Amino acid sequence: MRGMDPAAAAAALGLGALRGPAEALKRDEHSPVWRLDTDSGTWVVKATVPHGDYWHADVAQTGRLEAAAWRAGVDMAEPLVPAGAASGLWVAVGGGAYARAARFLDGRHAPAPVPPRLAAWAGATFAALERLAVAPDPSGAGDYASRFHPESDWDEWLGQARDLGVLDTAQAGALKDAAMRIAALGEAAEKPAEVVVHGDFSHLNIMVTPEGPKLIDFDSGGPNVPWWELVAIAVEMGAPALGVMEPDRASVEACVAGYAAAGGTPGPADESAFTGILTGRLASTAWQLWMACGHRGGSAAQRAQFGRDVRASVTALTTMLEAVPTWAAWLKG
Incomplete structure (x- = not known):
């Protein structure tokens, strides 16, 4: 092409x-x-x-x-x-x-977990992005959109995944359970106004250069509640493999502190703060599932890779849901 x-x-x-x-x-x-x-x-x-x-x-x-x-x-x-x-x-x-x-940019990706000083920079940088208050486009509704799909859709997709060997019965059941639990959390949470956010503010998208740290790759951006996005960034700063490894508490707390010191507006320090990170991971898992099942085309090799990705995401989502009460306590200091 x-x-x-x-x-x-x-x-x-x-x-x-x-x-x-x-x-x-x-x-x-x-x-x-x-x-x-x-x-x-x-x-x-x-x-x-x-x-x-x-x-x-x-x-x-x-x-x-x-x-x-x-x-x-x-x-x-x-x-x-x-x-x-x-x-x-x-x-x-x-x-x-x-x-x-x-x-x-001539530099290297930030290490993981991100050291507290660099995590504080990440929090302050997100506060600067939040102040821009870029309004979302209400017509944007792409594959990565963080929305809750009906249970019937999940039943259909997971049935296909089992038939194609993408997921086994236990994995399909775990993913459906996670999807329903996250949907219930999202529907119960009070949702403040959204702005357009970076969407993938991870250690891999921080370049450490001779001129200091730089943020790259805005291409996964979209609407989110600023506090939810900040909490997602903070957890990612502390976790080289989010949902699989326990985040480093010092990095998480440094990111939140950097955000507050730079004029960010912290929200409730409870489990509702993790609505964004959970719905975002669920949305990307749905995308991986569709790709693995051939819904968006792609070669056999690419579908196989997405199959591996979605199986890893099932494990991550389950672990994240179990960890949320602990992470919420960290937000309170």
Whole structure:
């Protein structure tokens, strides 16, 4: 596909001529990522083929957040803001594909668990993003949307997963139980106003550079309650394998403290604070399930990888639900 060619993507984005071969940073048949050295500098370029029309509204709101954050001076990679027609920061590059770019940062990913000092930076950085108050697009309803699916949908999907060998009976039962428990928690929680958030503020999306830490990869962004998002970030700062390993309490508390010190607005320090992290993980697990069952196409190898991912997510969700009472106590200090 022409749009998945790095030279074509660079040309469509106006980056100038390539000065050398593209370096593949992520080999993915649907969403490749390259490092490109061009006449205008060194860029990280992503390409993708949207799965549906909803994608345009989703990336438009995420693009508004990323561009506003850059203008506000948030510590982050510089995004390429297209001058012409675009869906958010994504430009059509041919063959139904779209591409976007951000300046390449010379550095390394933050370690995990994230040290308390860096976790405090993460909390303060999220407070800066929250202050931008980018309003969600009510029409955005993509595959990653954190919404609760009817029990009948889960029964259908899990039946398919068992028939295809993606999940065994015990795993399917555990996932349905987690989905119903998380839905009950979400429906009972009082939901304050949402803003557009980064959506994947993890140690892998913090680059430690000679100029200090920088936030990268806004492409999983979407609406969330700010306090719920902050709590999700705090737990992720402390856990190299969220839901599988116990988070480091010092990192969690440092992130929350950094957020409050930077002017963030903490919410209730109880189990309801984890509604966002649980619904977000459930939404990504549903996506993994659909991909593993072939609902979104993909090769046999890709479906097999998503099968492994969804089985790991079943374990993670179960562990997270059991840990929430302990994590809630940490929020109280």
